[in-house]
Amino acid sequence: MSRLDPEHPQDRAETGVPTFSTAAPGPQGAARWFHVTVVSYVLMAAALLLVMQANLVAALLSGLLLYSLVDVLAPRLTHSRRDAIAVAILSAIILLALTAGIWALIRFLNVDSVTINRLLDHAADIIDQSRAQLPAWISDYLPNGVEELATALISALREHAQMAQRLGTDILRTLLHIVLGLVIGAMVALYRAIARPNRRPLAAALIDRSRTLQQSFAQFIFAQIQISLINTTLTAVYLLVVLPLFGQHLPLSKTLVVITFVAGLLPVLGNLISNTAIVVASLSVSLPIAIVSLLYLVIIHKLEYFLNARIIGARIQAAAWELLTVMLVMETIYGIPGVIAGPIFYAYLKRELVTSELV
Numbered sequence: 001m002s003r004l005d006p007e008h009p010q011d012r013a014e015t016g017v018p019t020f021s022t023a024a025p026g027p028q029g030a031a032r033w034f035h036v037t038v039v040s041y042v043l044m045a046a047a048l049l050l051v052m053q054a055n056l057v058a059a060l061l062s063g064l065l066l067y068s069l070v071d072v073l074a075p076r077l078t079h080s081r082r083d084a085i086a087v088a089i090l091s092a093i094i095l096l097a098l099t100a101g102i103w104a105l106i107r108f109l110n111v112d113s114v115t116i117n118r119l120l121d122h123a124a125d126i127i128d129q130s131r132a133q134l135p136a137w138i139s140d141y142l143p144n145g146v147e148e149l150a151t152a153l154i155s156a157l158r159e160h161a162q163m164a165q166r167l168g169t170d171i172l173r174t175l176l177h178i179v180l181g182l183v184i185g186a187m188v189a190l191y192r193a194i195a196r197p198n199r200r201p202l203a204a205a206l207i208d209r210s211r212t213l214q215q216s217f218a219q220f221i222f223a224q225i226q227i228s229l230i231n232t233t234l235t236a237v238y239l240l241v242v243l244p245l246f247g248q249h250l251p252l253s254k255t256l257v258v259i260t261f262v263a264g265l266l267p268v269l270g271n272l273i274s275n276t277a278i279v280v281a282s283l284s285v286s287l288p289i290a291i292v293s294l295l296y297l298v299i300i301h302k303l304e305y306f307l308n309a310r311i312i313g314a315r316i317q318a319a320a321w322e323l324l325t326v327m328l329v330m331e332t333i334y335g336i337p338g339v340i341a342g343p344i345f346y347a348y349l350k351r352e353l354v355t356s357e358l359v
Contacts (some may be wrong), residue, residue: 034190062181
């Protein structure tokens with residue numbers, strides 16, 4: 001069942017809200033339309049720049065994600081208040097996920113001494129097994145035994161205590177931004193279902209800009225989720241099926257599968273994170289297994305280039321080299337947030353240029 005969206009320019013005419021039309025009569029109307037359009041683009045560019053400068057990427061993306069999920073879920077509901085029901089369902093799921101995550105974190109932090117000793121013993125075993133597979137100039141830097149490993153960890157924590165404290169503060173701030181972004185996204189999704197008086201041209205133009213950004217985000221993130229699912233499936237087959245058939249079992253295989261999916265939501269950077277984790281785990285078994293794992297992952301990601309070109313490139317009309325260039329520039333300027341936001345902002349820019357028939 002299709003749903004009329006008062007925020008969308010094609011639906012405003014059907015819902016009685018005046019559309020910000022490009023067919024303004026007369027020279028004065030055309031000049032006014034041009035000025036309003038330019039102002040809306042300038043304000044949108046300023047807003048996106050503020051998001052990057054103020055490090056509000058997490059809040060923006062979480063809000064866009066919830067709004068996009070409501071956009072997908074609400075048309076499948078038959079109730080008259082489908083927006084509110086969709087927001088309630090998604091809020092319950094998110095609250096359950098956050099509760100489970102906090103519980104798991106508390107349980108992880110409240111481990112007893114026996115669990116810590118077991119973890120240290122396991123880490124020491126992995127280091128001892130890897131020592132014979134590594135060159136001498138690398139193995140000389142590895143700790144010998146559990147006591148030396150524990151001493152090295154304690155020394156590292158003392159040396160980087162201030163950095164760890166700052167990292168913890170940044171993580172808490174990011175989580176707060178995500179929660180606030182989800183709340184704002186839910187409020188916007190509910191607000192659009194409320195009847196409102198006719199908007200002035202600039203307000204209508206800004207809504208068009210925001211809607212285009214949301215659609216660009218939705219196209220990109222859903223395509224990235226599809227690619228991450230394919231990549232995770234192939235990785236799971238290798239870790240949980242192929243290797244056990246040959247009598248090889250990687251430590252934390254199921255955790256590595258989860259890391260592959262979550263990290264795969266980040267273009268390019270996510271592959272590096274998951275690949276590094278898998279190769280390190282393979283190295284703890286043997287050097288040949290690490291080489292085989294690396295070759296398998298390279299083959300998967302060669303296949304992923306074709307998937308990127310077919311899925312993401314077809315949706316946002318951008319080649320792989322374009323996305324890599326954007327991520328390189330944004331990473332240089334803003335770091336990791338730039339890598340995450342860069343492809344989405346570029347998809348939005350490309351969509352605006354295509355809509356304006358400039359490219």
